[in-house]
Amino acid sequence: MTYTLRVSAKTPHASSITGIDTPVEVELGGRRATFVLQHRNLIVRIADFATESEAEAFLPRLRAGLWNIALVRNVPFILEHGRGDITYADDPMQAGKNLARSFGLADDSPVHGLGNSGGYTVFRTDQNIKFFAGGDASGYVSSPFDVLAPLFVEAVSTCEDGAISETKTATAISLYLGQFLETSMRARLLTLMMVLEVLAPDLPKHESAVAMLEKMTSDIDTRLREDINEEERFALESLQREFDFRKETSIRRRIRELVTNGAGLAHADRNQLAREVVRAYDLRGRIVHTGVASDDDVYAAHDTIFHTAKALLRGRLGLQQ
Numbered sequence: 001m002t003y004t005l006r007v008s009a010k011t012p013h014a015s016s017i018t019g020i021d022t023p024v025e026v027e028l029g030g031r032r033a034t035f036v037l038q039h040r041n042l043i044v045r046i047a048d049f050a051t052e053s054e055a056e057a058f059l060p061r062l063r064a065g066l067w068n069i070a071l072v073r074n075v076p077f078i079l080e081h082g083r084g085d086i087t088y089a090d091d092p093m094q095a096g097k098n099l100a101r102s103f104g105l106a107d108d109s110p111v112h113g114l115g116n117s118g119g120y121t122v123f124r125t126d127q128n129i130k131f132f133a134g135g136d137a138s139g140y141v142s143s144p145f146d147v148l149a150p151l152f153v154e155a156v157s158t159c160e161d162g163a164i165s166e167t168k169t170a171t172a173i174s175l176y177l178g179q180f181l182e183t184s185m186r187a188r189l190l191t192l193m194m195v196l197e198v199l200a201p202d203l204p205k206h207e208s209a210v211a212m213l214e215k216m217t218s219d220i221d222t223r224l225r226e227d228i229n230e231e232e233r234f235a236l237e238s239l240q241r242e243f244d245f246r247k248e249t250s251i252r253r254r255i256r257e258l259v260t261n262g263a264g265l266a267h268a269d270r271n272q273l274a275r276e277v278v279r280a281y282d283l284r285g286r287i288v289h290t291g292v293a294s295d296d297d298v299y300a301a302h303d304t305i306f307h308t309a310k311a312l313l314r315g316r317l318g319l320q321q
Contacts, residue, residue: 017037070176095110113127185299234240
Protein backbone atom coordinates (compact mmCIF):
# COMPACT_ATOMS: atom_id res chain seq x y z
CA MET A 1 0.00 0.00 0.00
CA THR A 2 1.31 3.48 -0.89
CA TYR A 3 0.04 7.00 -0.30
CA THR A 4 -0.45 10.08 -2.46
CA LEU A 5 0.12 13.70 -1.47
CA ARG A 6 -2.22 16.15 -3.20
CA VAL A 7 -1.81 19.94 -3.03
CA SER A 8 -4.12 22.56 -4.49
CA ALA A 9 -2.60 26.02 -5.10
CA LYS A 10 -4.87 28.77 -6.39
CA THR A 11 -3.50 30.97 -9.18
CA PRO A 12 -4.69 34.58 -8.72
CA HIS A 13 -6.57 36.59 -11.30
CA ALA A 14 -3.43 38.00 -12.96
CA SER A 15 -1.82 34.75 -14.03
CA SER A 16 -2.39 31.20 -15.12
CA ILE A 17 -0.58 28.28 -16.71
CA THR A 18 -1.04 26.72 -20.13
CA GLY A 19 -0.38 23.19 -21.30
CA ILE A 20 -1.86 21.30 -18.33
CA ASP A 21 -5.60 21.34 -18.99
CA THR A 22 -5.12 17.58 -18.97
CA PRO A 23 -2.74 15.90 -16.47
CA VAL A 24 0.99 16.11 -17.18
CA GLU A 25 3.39 13.74 -15.43
CA VAL A 26 6.88 14.82 -14.30
CA GLU A 27 9.62 12.55 -12.96
CA LEU A 28 10.63 13.69 -9.49
CA GLY A 29 13.42 11.73 -7.85
CA GLY A 30 11.89 8.32 -8.50
CA ARG A 31 8.33 9.43 -7.81
CA ARG A 32 5.53 10.41 -10.17
CA ALA A 33 4.39 14.03 -9.91
CA THR A 34 1.22 14.85 -11.83
CA PHE A 35 0.16 18.43 -12.60
CA VAL A 36 -3.20 19.68 -13.87
CA LEU A 37 -5.03 23.02 -13.86
CA GLN A 38 -8.64 22.84 -12.68
CA HIS A 39 -10.84 25.91 -12.08
CA ARG A 40 -7.72 28.11 -11.81
CA ASN A 41 -6.25 25.77 -9.19
CA LEU A 42 -2.92 24.07 -9.87
CA ILE A 43 -3.32 20.52 -8.62
CA VAL A 44 -0.13 18.60 -7.82
CA ARG A 45 -0.20 14.90 -6.93
CA ILE A 46 2.89 12.98 -5.88
CA ALA A 47 2.46 9.25 -5.38
CA ASP A 48 4.34 6.25 -3.98
CA PHE A 49 4.97 7.34 -0.39
CA ALA A 50 5.32 4.40 1.98
CA THR A 51 3.36 6.07 4.82
CA GLU A 52 1.04 9.02 5.41
CA SER A 53 3.67 10.72 7.57
CA GLU A 54 6.28 10.37 4.81
CA ALA A 55 3.88 12.00 2.35
CA GLU A 56 3.10 14.86 4.72
CA ALA A 57 6.80 15.38 5.47
CA PHE A 58 7.38 15.99 1.75
CA LEU A 59 4.96 18.94 1.74
CA PRO A 60 7.62 21.64 2.46
CA ARG A 61 9.67 20.51 -0.54
CA LEU A 62 6.59 20.63 -2.76
CA ARG A 63 5.91 24.17 -1.54
CA ALA A 64 9.53 25.06 -2.32
CA GLY A 65 8.95 23.97 -5.91
CA LEU A 66 5.98 26.33 -6.20
CA TRP A 67 7.97 29.13 -4.54
CA ASN A 68 10.70 28.74 -7.15
CA ILE A 69 8.18 29.05 -9.98
CA ALA A 70 6.86 32.25 -8.38
CA LEU A 71 10.34 33.68 -7.92
CA VAL A 72 11.61 32.98 -11.43
CA ARG A 73 8.48 33.33 -13.57
CA ASN A 74 6.35 35.69 -11.44
CA VAL A 75 3.51 33.15 -11.24
CA PRO A 76 2.13 33.54 -7.71
CA PHE A 77 0.19 30.90 -5.81
CA ILE A 78 -2.14 31.15 -2.86
CA LEU A 79 -1.26 28.17 -0.67
CA GLU A 80 -3.56 27.04 2.10
CA HIS A 81 -1.61 25.47 4.96
CA GLY A 82 -4.25 23.24 6.54
CA ARG A 83 -4.77 19.57 5.78
CA GLY A 84 -8.18 18.97 4.24
CA ASP A 85 -10.55 16.30 5.45
CA ILE A 86 -11.82 13.46 3.30
CA THR A 87 -15.30 12.06 3.84
CA TYR A 88 -15.07 8.36 3.06
CA ALA A 89 -17.97 6.43 1.54
CA ASP A 90 -19.39 3.32 3.20
CA ASP A 91 -20.19 1.92 -0.24
CA PRO A 92 -17.76 3.20 -2.93
CA MET A 93 -19.74 1.51 -5.75
CA GLN A 94 -22.98 3.26 -4.81
CA ALA A 95 -21.16 6.53 -4.10
CA GLY A 96 -19.75 6.54 -7.63
CA LYS A 97 -23.18 5.97 -9.15
CA ASN A 98 -24.79 8.65 -6.98
CA LEU A 99 -22.09 11.15 -7.91
CA ALA A 100 -22.45 10.41 -11.64
CA ARG A 101 -26.22 10.77 -11.45
CA SER A 102 -26.07 14.03 -9.43
CA PHE A 103 -23.60 15.77 -11.74
CA GLY A 104 -24.48 14.12 -15.05
CA LEU A 105 -21.14 12.34 -15.32
CA ALA A 106 -20.48 9.49 -17.72
CA ASP A 107 -17.94 7.93 -15.32
CA ASP A 108 -19.71 6.04 -12.52
CA SER A 109 -16.64 4.14 -11.26
CA PRO A 110 -16.33 3.57 -7.49
CA VAL A 111 -15.58 6.66 -5.40
CA HIS A 112 -13.96 6.01 -2.03
CA GLY A 113 -14.26 9.53 -0.65
CA LEU A 114 -14.93 13.23 -1.25
CA GLY A 115 -12.63 16.09 -0.30
CA ASN A 116 -12.45 19.85 -0.59
CA SER A 117 -10.13 21.06 -3.34
CA GLY A 118 -8.25 23.60 -1.19
CA GLY A 119 -5.13 22.95 0.91
CA TYR A 120 -3.48 19.54 0.91
CA THR A 121 -4.59 15.97 1.53
CA VAL A 122 -2.98 12.56 1.91
CA PHE A 123 -4.78 9.39 0.87
CA ARG A 124 -4.16 5.84 -0.28
CA THR A 125 -2.93 5.73 -3.86
CA ASP A 126 -5.26 2.84 -4.73
CA GLN A 127 -8.36 4.82 -3.69
CA ASN A 128 -10.41 7.04 -5.99
CA ILE A 129 -10.91 10.33 -4.12
CA LYS A 130 -12.90 13.12 -5.75
CA PHE A 131 -12.31 16.81 -4.98
CA PHE A 132 -14.66 19.69 -5.64
CA ALA A 133 -14.09 23.42 -6.03
CA GLY A 134 -15.96 26.31 -7.58
CA GLY A 135 -14.56 28.23 -10.53
CA ASP A 136 -14.36 31.91 -11.43
CA ALA A 137 -13.85 33.82 -14.64
CA SER A 138 -11.36 36.61 -15.34
CA GLY A 139 -8.61 37.60 -17.74
CA TYR A 140 -5.09 36.30 -17.15
CA VAL A 141 -1.54 36.15 -18.44
CA SER A 142 -0.47 32.61 -19.23
CA SER A 143 2.79 30.72 -18.61
CA PRO A 144 3.57 27.47 -20.47
CA PHE A 145 3.88 24.54 -18.08
CA ASP A 146 6.90 23.09 -19.89
CA VAL A 147 8.78 26.24 -18.82
CA LEU A 148 7.59 25.97 -15.20
CA ALA A 149 8.14 22.24 -14.61
CA PRO A 150 11.99 22.40 -14.51
CA LEU A 151 11.79 25.15 -11.89
CA PHE A 152 9.59 22.97 -9.71
CA VAL A 153 11.93 20.01 -10.05
CA GLU A 154 14.99 22.20 -9.39
CA ALA A 155 13.71 23.43 -6.03
CA VAL A 156 12.25 20.12 -4.87
CA SER A 157 15.49 18.33 -5.70
CA THR A 158 18.09 20.82 -4.47
CA CYS A 159 16.68 22.98 -1.65
CA GLU A 160 18.06 22.14 1.78
CA ASP A 161 15.55 21.13 4.44
CA GLY A 162 16.66 23.92 6.77
CA ALA A 163 16.09 26.57 4.11
CA ILE A 164 12.53 25.60 3.26
CA SER A 165 11.41 25.11 6.85
CA GLU A 166 12.94 28.32 8.24
CA THR A 167 10.20 30.66 9.51
CA LYS A 168 11.67 33.93 8.22
CA THR A 169 12.02 32.53 4.72
CA ALA A 170 8.39 31.37 4.68
CA THR A 171 7.21 34.76 5.94
CA ALA A 172 9.28 36.64 3.37
CA ILE A 173 7.98 34.50 0.50
CA SER A 174 4.39 34.93 1.71
CA LEU A 175 4.89 38.69 1.48
CA TYR A 176 6.52 38.32 -1.95
CA LEU A 177 3.52 36.35 -3.20
CA GLY A 178 1.12 38.80 -1.58
CA GLN A 179 2.49 41.78 -3.49
CA PHE A 180 1.16 40.30 -6.75
CA LEU A 181 -2.36 40.78 -5.38
CA GLU A 182 -1.91 44.50 -4.70
CA THR A 183 -3.52 46.83 -7.24
CA SER A 184 -1.26 49.89 -6.78
CA MET A 185 2.49 50.13 -7.39
CA ARG A 186 2.93 51.95 -4.08
CA ALA A 187 1.34 49.06 -2.17
CA ARG A 188 3.49 46.57 -4.06
CA LEU A 189 6.64 48.53 -3.21
CA LEU A 190 5.76 48.69 0.49
CA THR A 191 5.01 44.97 0.59
CA LEU A 192 8.26 44.07 -1.18
CA MET A 193 10.21 46.29 1.21
CA MET A 194 8.80 44.21 4.06
CA VAL A 195 10.39 41.17 2.38
CA LEU A 196 13.81 42.79 2.83
CA GLU A 197 12.96 43.84 6.39
CA VAL A 198 12.16 40.24 7.30
CA LEU A 199 15.35 38.91 5.69
CA ALA A 200 17.65 41.64 7.04
CA PRO A 201 20.17 40.26 9.57
CA ASP A 202 20.19 41.32 13.22
CA LEU A 203 23.15 43.60 13.85
CA PRO A 204 24.03 44.68 17.41
CA LYS A 205 25.07 48.22 18.23
CA HIS A 206 28.59 49.05 19.43
CA GLU A 207 29.54 47.34 22.69
CA SER A 208 29.59 50.63 24.68
CA ALA A 209 26.08 51.56 23.52
CA VAL A 210 24.80 48.07 24.32
CA ALA A 211 26.41 48.21 27.79
CA MET A 212 24.65 51.51 28.55
CA LEU A 213 21.33 50.12 27.39
CA GLU A 214 21.79 47.01 29.51
CA LYS A 215 22.57 49.16 32.58
CA MET A 216 19.38 51.16 32.08
CA THR A 217 17.45 47.91 31.57
CA SER A 218 18.87 46.60 34.86
CA ASP A 219 17.75 49.79 36.62
CA ILE A 220 14.26 49.33 35.23
CA ASP A 221 14.22 45.68 36.39
CA THR A 222 15.08 46.84 39.90
CA ARG A 223 12.27 49.39 39.87
CA LEU A 224 9.75 46.88 38.50
CA ARG A 225 10.42 44.59 41.45
CA GLU A 226 9.28 47.35 43.79
CA ASP A 227 5.71 48.16 44.81
CA ILE A 228 4.65 50.64 42.09
CA ASN A 229 1.31 51.57 40.57
CA GLU A 230 0.07 50.06 37.31
CA GLU A 231 0.54 53.25 35.28
CA GLU A 232 4.23 53.48 36.19
CA ARG A 233 4.70 49.73 35.63
CA PHE A 234 3.17 49.96 32.15
CA ALA A 235 5.40 52.95 31.26
CA LEU A 236 8.57 51.23 32.50
CA GLU A 237 7.78 47.95 30.72
CA SER A 238 7.22 49.89 27.49
CA LEU A 239 10.55 51.67 27.95
CA GLN A 240 12.25 48.33 28.61
CA ARG A 241 10.93 46.90 25.35
CA GLU A 242 12.18 50.00 23.54
CA PHE A 243 15.65 49.48 25.02
CA ASP A 244 15.64 45.88 23.78
CA PHE A 245 14.81 47.16 20.30
CA ARG A 246 17.48 49.87 20.51
CA LYS A 247 20.19 47.23 21.04
CA GLU A 248 19.95 46.52 17.30
CA THR A 249 21.14 48.82 14.54
CA SER A 250 18.66 50.65 12.33
CA ILE A 251 16.66 48.70 9.78
CA ARG A 252 18.25 50.93 7.12
CA ARG A 253 21.74 49.64 7.98
CA ARG A 254 20.49 46.07 8.30
CA ILE A 255 19.02 46.21 4.78
CA ARG A 256 22.31 47.59 3.46
CA GLU A 257 24.11 44.67 5.13
CA LEU A 258 21.64 42.22 3.59
CA VAL A 259 22.29 43.50 0.07
CA THR A 260 26.05 43.77 0.58
CA ASN A 261 26.54 40.24 1.91
CA GLY A 262 23.33 38.26 1.28
CA ALA A 263 23.43 35.06 -0.77
CA GLY A 264 21.86 34.98 -4.21
CA LEU A 265 22.81 38.38 -5.61
CA ALA A 266 24.93 38.33 -8.76
CA HIS A 267 25.03 42.11 -9.18
CA ALA A 268 28.28 43.43 -10.63
CA ASP A 269 28.58 46.14 -7.97
CA ARG A 270 26.92 45.18 -4.70
CA ASN A 271 27.82 48.49 -3.06
CA GLN A 272 26.04 50.37 -5.85
CA LEU A 273 23.01 48.08 -5.55
CA ALA A 274 23.00 48.61 -1.76
CA ARG A 275 22.89 52.38 -2.31
CA GLU A 276 19.96 51.99 -4.72
CA VAL A 277 18.09 49.74 -2.28
CA VAL A 278 18.65 52.17 0.61
CA ARG A 279 17.36 55.03 -1.56
CA ALA A 280 14.27 52.93 -2.25
CA TYR A 281 13.90 52.33 1.48
CA ASP A 282 14.09 56.09 2.10
CA LEU A 283 11.37 56.56 -0.53
CA ARG A 284 9.29 53.99 1.31
CA GLY A 285 9.63 56.17 4.43
CA ARG A 286 8.39 59.23 2.54
CA ILE A 287 5.40 57.32 1.21
CA VAL A 288 4.47 56.04 4.67
CA HIS A 289 4.94 59.35 6.50
CA THR A 290 3.90 61.94 3.91
CA GLY A 291 2.34 60.03 1.00
CA VAL A 292 4.43 62.15 -1.38
CA ALA A 293 6.41 60.39 -4.12
CA SER A 294 6.45 60.73 -7.89
CA ASP A 295 5.22 57.82 -10.00
CA ASP A 296 8.60 57.66 -11.76
CA ASP A 297 10.42 57.29 -8.43
CA VAL A 298 7.97 54.65 -7.23
CA TYR A 299 8.31 52.56 -10.40
CA ALA A 300 12.10 52.80 -10.35
CA ALA A 301 12.25 51.83 -6.67
CA HIS A 302 9.85 48.96 -7.23
CA ASP A 303 11.97 47.59 -10.09
CA THR A 304 15.08 47.67 -7.88
CA ILE A 305 13.43 46.03 -4.86
CA PHE A 306 11.50 43.48 -6.92
CA HIS A 307 14.59 42.03 -8.60
CA THR A 308 16.65 42.25 -5.41
CA ALA A 309 13.99 40.41 -3.38
CA LYS A 310 13.67 37.69 -6.03
CA ALA A 311 17.42 37.05 -6.05
CA LEU A 312 17.76 37.10 -2.26
CA LEU A 313 14.87 34.69 -1.78
CA ARG A 314 16.30 32.23 -4.30
CA GLY A 315 19.65 32.56 -2.57
CA ARG A 316 17.95 31.90 0.75
CA LEU A 317 16.59 28.66 -0.72
CA GLY A 318 20.04 27.69 -1.99
CA LEU A 319 19.14 28.02 -5.67
CA GLN A 320 21.51 29.21 -8.38
CA GLN A 321 20.99 32.55 -10.14
